[in-house]
Amino acid sequence: MKVFFFAAFAVFAFFVPVASAVADTYPRQPGVDAWHYVFRLELSDASPEITGEATIDVRFTKDGVDEVSLDLASAANGKGMTVTDVTNAGQKVPFSHQHNVLTLPLPARSRSGGHVLFTITYHGVPANGLRILSNKYGEWSAFSENWPNRAREWLPMIDHPYDKATSEFIVTAPAKYQVVANGLLQEETDLGDGRRRTHWKQSVPIASWLNAVGVEQFAVFHVGMVKGVELQTWVAHQDADAGRIYFEAPARQAIDFYSEHVGPYAYEKLANVAAAGLNGGTEHASAIFYGERGIRAAPATSLVAHEIAHQWFGDSVTEWDWDDVWLSEGFATYFTLLFTEHYSGRDGFVAGLEASRARAIATEKSLPGISVIHDNLSDMSKVLNQLVYQKGGWVLHMLRGVIGTENFWAGIREYYRRYRDGNASTADLRRVMEEASRQDLSWFFDEWLTRPTSPSFDGGWRFDEAKKQIEIEITQTQPGEPYRMPVEIGIATSGQPQPSTRVERLEIKDKRSVFTIAADKAPAAVTFDPNTWLLMDQVTFVKRP
Numbered sequence: 001m002k003v004f005f006f007a008a009f010a011v012f013a014f015f016v017p018v019a020s021a022v023a024d025t026y027p028r029q030p031g032v033d034a035w036h037y038v039f040r041l042e043l044s045d046a047s048p049e050i051t052g053e054a055t056i057d058v059r060f061t062k063d064g065v066d067e068v069s070l071d072l073a074s075a076a077n078g079k080g081m082t083v084t085d086v087t088n089a090g091q092k093v094p095f096s097h098q099h100n101v102l103t104l105p106l107p108a109r110s111r112s113g114g115h116v117l118f119t120i121t122y123h124g125v126p127a128n129g130l131r132i133l134s135n136k137y138g139e140w141s142a143f144s145e146n147w148p149n150r151a152r153e154w155l156p157m158i159d160h161p162y163d164k165a166t167s168e169f170i171v172t173a174p175a176k177y178q179v180v181a182n183g184l185l186q187e188e189t190d191l192g193d194g195r196r197r198t199h200w201k202q203s204v205p206i207a208s209w210l211n212a213v214g215v216e217q218f219a220v221f222h223v224g225m226v227k228g229v230e231l232q233t234w235v236a237h238q239d240a241d242a243g244r245i246y247f248e249a250p251a252r253q254a255i256d257f258y259s260e261h262v263g264p265y266a267y268e269k270l271a272n273v274a275a276a277g278l279n280g281g282t283e284h285a286s287a288i289f290y291g292e293r294g295i296r297a298a299p300a301t302s303l304v305a306h307e308i309a310h311q312w313f314g315d316s317v318t319e320w321d322w323d324d325v326w327l328s329e330g331f332a333t334y335f336t337l338l339f340t341e342h343y344s345g346r347d348g349f350v351a352g353l354e355a356s357r358a359r360a361i362a363t364e365k366s367l368p369g370i371s372v373i374h375d376n377l378s379d380m381s382k383v384l385n386q387l388v389y390q391k392g393g394w395v396l397h398m399l400r401g402v403i404g405t406e407n408f409w410a411g412i413r414e415y416y417r418r419y420r421d422g423n424a425s426t427a428d429l430r431r432v433m434e435e436a437s438r439q440d441l442s443w444f445f446d447e448w449l450t451r452p453t454s455p456s457f458d459g460g461w462r463f464d465e466a467k468k469q470i471e472i473e474i475t476q477t478q479p480g481e482p483y484r485m486p487v488e489i490g491i492a493t494s495g496q497p498q499p500s501t502r503v504e505r506l507e508i509k510d511k512r513s514v515f516t517i518a519a520d521k522a523p524a525a526v527t528f529d530p531n532t533w534l535l536m537d538q539v540t541f542v543k544r545p
Contacts, residue, residue: 002147002282002329002384027160029069031062031110034158034165043173043215045140048132051123052081054156058118060110068118070102071152071159079127081154087119102156120156129153130213135276136292137238140177141216143275143289145282146209148322148380157208162320162423164205169213172197178218180234182211182286184268202285204267205421207318212284214273219243226252227259232271235295239274242297247272247290250304257305257339258312261409263416266316272304283310283332302336309335317419322383323374324426326449329384330372330392337393350532353397360390361537364453372449373426394535395448401533402444402486403437411436443484448535455483456537460544463522470517470526473544474508478537484509490530491523503530 036057043050058068073080074097086093088107096103104118126132129150135141144154152159169181175196183202190196202211219240221233231251235243251272259265267286275282275289281303282289288307294300313335314328333356341349363386364370372387372395400408411433419428430445459474472489476482487508492501506515528541 002280028162029065029158031060031065031112032068032158033059033061034163035059035115036165037155037157037167037211038170039155039168040170041172041213043132043142043171045174045177048125049123050126050130050154052121052154054120054122056118056120056156058116060112060114060116062112063110065110066106068104068106068116070104070120070156071100071149072097072102072122072156073124073127073129073153074098074100075124079125081122081124081126081156083120083122083156085121088116093118100152122156124154126154129155131277133277135216135236137236139217139236141276142173142213143215143277144211144213144284145275145278145289146211147282148209148383151208151211155208155211159208161207161209161318161322164207164318164421164423166201166203166205167211168199168201169211170197170199171213171215173215176217177215178220178234180212180214180218180220180271180273180287182206182267182284202268204285204316206285206315210283210285210315212287212289214275214287214289216276221248223248226255227265229255229259229265229267230269231255232269234271235274236292239292239295242295243274245297246295246300247304250299250301251308253301253343254305254308254339257342258309258335261338261342261412262312262335263413263420265311266420267311270308270311281307283307283315285311285315302340305339306332306336309339312416316421317416318423320423320425322377322380324424325374325383326372326388326392326395327424327426327429329388330396333389333393334396337397353394353532356390356393357535359386360394360535361454363387363390364537367452369452371452391448391454391535398448398485398533398535399433399441399444402441403433403439407437408433447483451480453478453480454535454537455485457528457539457541459528459539459541461526461541462544463519465522467516468518468520470519470523472506472515472517472526473512474506474515474528474541475512476508476510482509482511485534488529488531488533489515489517490525490527491517491519492525492527493521494524501530 038055040053041050075082083097086095129146130144132142149159151157171179172195175190175194179198181200183200186201187199217237218234219237223231233243233247269286271287273287273289274292274295276292279291309332313331319325319327337349337352340352372391415432430441434441456477457474458477461470461472463470485508487506489504490501504517
């Protein structure tokens with residue numbers, strides 16, 4: 001789930017960006033790989049300006065590269081970053097910082113496998129990405145929110161999901177505040193001048209927007225280990241008791257479930273952090289931020305399950321670019337439902353599926369012509385919609401129905417194993433699922449991820465006493481080509497010792513399909529999709545004379 005910060009007296013709804021988005025067609029830098037970042041930052045509760053020094057280790061994957069470009073907001077209208085110095089091996093480096101791009105010439109053309117380190121000194125007031133604001137209790141705080149391309153507003157880096165790197169934050173701030181960030185705590189040192197230096201190190205590569213820093217007067221709880229993962233809770237000190245109830249039990253369940261069913265957790269810790277200025281949650285790697293105003297003395301089960309699912313899908317396995325954002329949001333949506341199925345049973349799972357289906361269909365109608373996979377998206381304000389969440393989740397559910405639950409889980413585990421700490425595309429997921437099921441799934445991925453509408457059905461049944469068979473007719477009524485899908489038909493019989501229902505699976509692929517099913521006597525009822533496997537707009541299925 002992604003959320004956006006709000007300013008005082010103004011709340012922004014989901015999917016509405018705080019600032020106007022800038023076109024981003026994810027430019028690549030062939031041969032350049034960000035390897036490691038060290039960000040040294042100084043923050044003050046007396047000024048919105050930050051001072052930064054970033055050391056960036058760049059690795060080259062080909063010969064002949066002569067410059068490196070980093071994303072960093074240019075200074076304008078009193079906000080943005082001003083670069084004052086760049087060095088390499090102690091030598092000053094000439095640089096160009098224009099149009100939010102910092103260009104650094106190399107001292108010599110690259111050789112494949114080589115590294116270069118740049119140290120960049122800069123300062124400024126972030127226009128976005130890092131918010132310095134009062135929390136709900138009126139106390140000073142600072143929280144980052146880099147989604148989807150706002151890390152560049154305060155951090156010099158390659159700000160795109162395809163280039164993952166390890167990172168460190170070394171933050172100096174007034175000593176009354178605590179600092180949380182990705183990875184493991186390395187050092188907390190009081191400097192003797194009223195300030196404290198806090199050093200966190202993230203040793204697993206992550207996408208740029210997953211880097212996170214939070215600064216506040218926190219109550220911090222180290223609540224033990226789950227599946228080898230250190231679990232932490234960070235909330236405003238006034239929310240200490242409620243925060244533990246809100247986070248801890250759902251987090252333990254989620255880590256346990258995803259570790260058992262998908263694979264080992266990828267990071268060094270998991271901190272659930274209540275953050276000022278946002279609603280919902282944002283799944284930064286190992287340090288998830290949740291809206292502080294939601295904190296209450298009741299478990300936030302679904303929200304926590306969704307955000308922790310992202311630690312596996314979206315964080316560890318990251319989409320190559322924003323066209324495939326459903327690989328993050330669709331996965332987290334469906335795996336929250338699987339979590340519900342595991343802990344709360346079938347009824348809660350089906351209720352969640354039905355609610356998700358209704359939102360998906362409503363979104364299809366409100367966004368005509370839009371499919372789950374974006375088509376070379378350039379406007380970051382449109383990266384998220386309910387299709388990538390709800391329809392994306394339903395695609396995974398239907399895939400499970402097509403290939404079977406056992407093959408589905410085998411494929412999921414292999415997908416995570418193969419692409420853990422890296423990037424994946426929809427094509428990568430398809431290949432893994434084809435291997436797991438030994439089926440060609442090109443038709444399935446094409447029709448459900450690239451078509452903008454879901455199917456509708458008009459059907460009926462009758463019993464032929466003479467032939468002892470049930471006759472079924474199904475017509476697809478949506479515009480365009482027919483969908484190919486397996487459809488379950490439930491056949492209910494009455495009698496002794498008790499009523500029973502059997503399920504027949506039919507394969508539909510034409511606009512109109514006719515089937516017959518042998519039956520000794522007339523059924524009490526015949527139902528379409530009795531086990532809730534199909535995403536569909538409208539369906540009519542009745543008994544006919």
